Amino acid sequence: MIRKLNIILMLTxxxxxxxxxxxxYSVENVARQKQTLERQIQKQKGQLSLLEADxxxxxxxxxxxxxxxxxLDQLNLQPIKQxxxxxxxxxxMRPIAPDTQGMTDLFKSLEAGVDPADKPMGGQ
Amino acid sequence: xxILTGGETPIALTGGRQLRxxxxxxxxxxxxxxxxxxxAVVGGRLVQLGMVTTDNTIEGRTREAIxxxxxxxxxxxxxxxxxxxxxxxxxxxxxxIIDVDDAVEKLRTVLPDLDPKWLRDKLxxxxxxxxxxxxxxxxxxxxxxxxxxxxxxxxxxxxRFYPGGPEASHVLGSVNVDNQGIGGIEQYIDKQDxxxxxxxxxxxxxxxxxxxxxxxxxxxHAMREQLLDALDRYHAKADAAVMLDIKTGEVVALVSLPxxxxxxxxxxxxxxxxxxxxxxNRITAGKYELGSTFKTITIAGALDSGLVKMTDxxxxxxxxxxxxFTITDxxxxxxxxxxxxxxxYSSNVGAIHxxxxxxxxxxxxxxxxxxxxxxxxxxxxEKTNSYIPKSFSDVTAATAxxxxxxxxxxxxxxxxxxxxxxxxxxxPPTLYKRTPEEVAADGKRLISERTSLEIRQLxxxxxxxxxxxxxxxxxxxxxxxxxxxxxxxxxxGVYSRSKDFNVFASAFPLDNPQYAMVVIVDEPHRxxxxxxxxxxxxxxxxxxxxxxxxxxxxxIAPKFDKSVDxxxxxxxxx
Numbered sequence: 001m002i003r004k005l006n007i008i009l010m011l012t013x014x015x016x017x018x019x020x021x022x023x024x025y026s027v028e029n030v031a032r033q034k035q036t037l038e039r040q041i042q043k044q045k046g047q048l049s050l051l052e053a054d055x056x057x058x059x060x061x062x063x064x065x066x067x068x069x070x071x072l073d074q075l076n077l078q079p080i081k082q083x084x085x086x087x088x089x090x091x092x093m094r095p096i097a098p099d100t101q102g103m104t105d106l107f108k109s110l111e112a113g114v115d116p117a118d119k120p121m122g123g124q
Numbered sequence: 125x126x127i128l129t130g131g132e133t134p135i136a137l138t139g140g141r142q143l144r145x146x147x148x149x150x151x152x153x154x155x156x157x158x159x160x161x162x163x164a165v166v167g168g169r170l171v172q173l174g175m176v177t178t179d180n181t182i183e184g185r186t187r188e189a190i191x192x193x194x195x196x197x198x199x200x201x202x203x204x205x206x207x208x209x210x211x212x213x214x215x216x217x218x219x220x221i222i223d224v225d226d227a228v229e230k231l232r233t234v235l236p237d238l239d240p241k242w243l244r245d246k247l248x249x250x251x252x253x254x255x256x257x258x259x260x261x262x263x264x265x266x267x268x269x270x271x272x273x274x275x276x277x278x279x280x281x282x283x284r285f286y287p288g289g290p291e292a293s294h295v296l297g298s299v300n301v302d303n304q305g306i307g308g309i310e311q312y313i314d315k316q317d318x319x320x321x322x323x324x325x326x327x328x329x330x331x332x333x334x335x336x337x338x339x340x341x342x343x344x345h346a347m348r349e350q351l352l353d354a355l356d357r358y359h360a361k362a363d364a365a366v367m368l369d370i371k372t373g374e375v376v377a378l379v380s381l382p383x384x385x386x387x388x389x390x391x392x393x394x395x396x397x398x399x400x401x402x403x404x405n406r407i408t409a410g411k412y413e414l415g416s417t418f419k420t421i422t423i424a425g426a427l428d429s430g431l432v433k434m435t436d437x438x439x440x441x442x443x444x445x446x447x448x449f450t451i452t453d454x455x456x457x458x459x460x461x462x463x464x465x466x467x468x469y470s471s472n473v474g475a476i477h478x479x480x481x482x483x484x485x486x487x488x489x490x491x492x493x494x495x496x497x498x499x500x501x502x503x504x505x506e507k508t509n510s511y512i513p514k515s516f517s518d519v520t521a522a523t524a525x526x527x528x529x530x531x532x533x534x535x536x537x538x539x540x541x542x543x544x545x546x547x548x549x550x551x552p553p554t555l556y557k558r559t560p561e562e563v564a565a566d567g568k569r570l571i572s573e574r575t576s577l578e579i580r581q582l583x584x585x586x587x588x589x590x591x592x593x594x595x596x597x598x599x600x601x602x603x604x605x606x607x608x609x610x611x612x613x614x615x616x617g618v619y620s621r622s623k624d625f626n627v628f629a630s631a632f633p634l635d636n637p638q639y640a641m642v643v644i645v646d647e648p649h650r651x652x653x654x655x656x657x658x659x660x661x662x663x664x665x666x667x668x669x670x671x672x673x674x675x676x677x678x679x680i681a682p683k684f685d686k687s688v689d690x691x692x693x694x695x696x697x698x
Contacts (some may be wrong), residue, residue: 042210043262043265043266045210046209049207049208049209050210052204053204053207053285053287056204056207059203059204059287060287060341060345061341061342061345062288062291062345065349079676082600082601
């Protein structure tokens with residue numbers, strides 16, 4: 001009886017020993033993985049913060065202004081002037097009757113091969 | 125112990141058994157005592173180890189504090205004004221390093237610029253912590269990590285970065301190497317509760333709510349561009365401007381030139397054109413005699429008291445005599461003027477008469493009411509006290525009525541102007557956004573709605589016919605109105621004839637006021653021979669240019685309808 005019990009205890013303890021040994025190593029493994037992941041997160045956070053800083057730098061009016069000044073020839077972006085503002089009242093109402101004469105002139109000029117839309121605006 | 129007797133059976137004597145028993149007991153006692161002693165030693169050692177506090181601080185600061193971050197600072201549209209960058213820094217624990225020479229050799233393959241002798245000194249010894257190199261790139265960090273030298277490790281440090289550079293320097297302030305605010309809103313944030321969070325190590329990136337300011341970076345940039353241009357154009361020593369949202373008291377833009385780059389805190393105290401202490405915030409920390417802009421204050425208070433009416437006439441034919449002094453007008457009209465004319469021609473004599481009819485004590489009390497006595501409750505730590513005599517004598521009251529002999533900050537003036545056009549409700553200026561409830565709770569009535577309307581009429585009148593016409597040419601259509609102020613600077617105790625301090629206090633659009641602005645230009649000169657050097661020509665013109673640049677951003681469209689001005693400035697006061 002006692003011998004049986006001893007054998008059982010011996011077996012359990014040796015199994016427990018092996019299990020603990022294995023567990024220790026797997027925990028070490030997991031800890032190493034965790035450390036790697038943490039390092040990776042830390043690094044990516046760092047990179048993210050750099051990218052965010054870069055993004056906000058690129059978006060600053062103080063950064064955009066010189067770019068616009070530099071490419072003034074190509075972009076021709078300029079501050080809006082008061083005269084460039086219009087209001088709804090400036091747009092004429094639709095004429096009551098269709099402008100038949102105007103339409104005829106347009107078609108005639110199109111047939112002649114001249115498209116008024118090609119002409120620069122403002123009669124220049 | 126058995127004693128043999130003659131018989132077969134040994135007789136055990138009770139005495140011997142007792143003796144043996146007591147011997148065993150003694151032995152057990154000894155063993156117990158020994159065990160207790162051993163356990164006591166072990167326990168004592170445990171307690172001793174428990175008492176040991178390992179020094180985790182780095183140059184006196186905890187690791188948490190070093191890697192702690194500061195909240196991002198955003199402008200009113202959510203654009204970042206200040207962000208944290210996380211950078212790895214290399215440190216060593218010399219007592220954990222096994223082979224110093226090997227470590228030095230390996231490290232130098234990645235960081236060849238490190239001096240080997242210096243490095244060897246750093247790495248040897250029993251110290252717990254030494255910095256090797258700070259602010260590394262992630263690539264370098266990776267390569268050092270691959271070397272696998274024991275005793276070397278990295279700490280992620282937070283570095284402050286201001287993407288706008290000097291754009292909003294005086295609003296933001298800066299931080300020192302230890303990431304603590306040393307001016308501007310950064311210092312204010314620290315004073316709130318950030319330093320507590322940092323010291324317990326919970327201030328890291330995720331749990332910090334960004335701080336949103338009321339500054340609009342677009343307006344801020346446009347204003348700064350115009351002021352830089354003005355410095356050059358008028359060969360001025362310095363200039364500054366502030367714009368307030370009159371309905372909430374929120375500061376939309378605040379520029380003071382010369383400024384500094386917050387990314388380089390040492391530039392804060394760098395001399396400007398050989399002069400030290402030039403880069404301070406002139407809007408909140410500079411107090412000046414704001415000259416004739418004070419006539420707006422005088423007239424607003426006088427009209428509001430009911431003792432002076434718009435139609436009252438004042439004799440400006442002769443100067444006002446005080447003993448041996450006589451105060452005369454700069455733009456002398458030498459006739460009898462109405463209140464709008466006093467304002468329009470900026471008549472010192474008229475202003476004195478208005479103030480006298482109102483009463484000098486009433487005038488002094490009104491200054492307190494407008495908040496000129498106390499420093500403003502703005503969040504910036506750079507503040508100064510005003511200089512206004514406790515009580516006015518006849519002469520000081522007379523000079524104060526046109527802004528001489530008393531000094532306030534430009535922000536004081538801006539806040540007062542904002543209140544005058546905001547139907548008379550004063551909102552204390554702030555850099556933090558306010559909810560409508562807070563606005564309603566903080567609002568304080570300064571003058572009646574009627575007086576507010578009259579002041580708006582006067583301000584617009586001055587732009588159309590008075591000293592603001594240069595400004596009006598630059599900002600046509602935006603219904604700007606304002607008052608110039610040209611003060612002679614005090615030099616060696618006397619007013620200098622050649623050095624002026626010019627101001628323009630304005631508000632726009634006056635048919636539905638939204639923003640108030642004060643522009644100051646220190647020691648301006650004529651732009652060309654055809655222009656003047658009074659405030660209208662410099663501070664006024666800059667105001668016009670700033671408004672023309674920022675009004676479209678703020679959603680204000682120009683109106684060229686003449687009826688707007690006809691309604692704004694009734695024929696009766698023209």
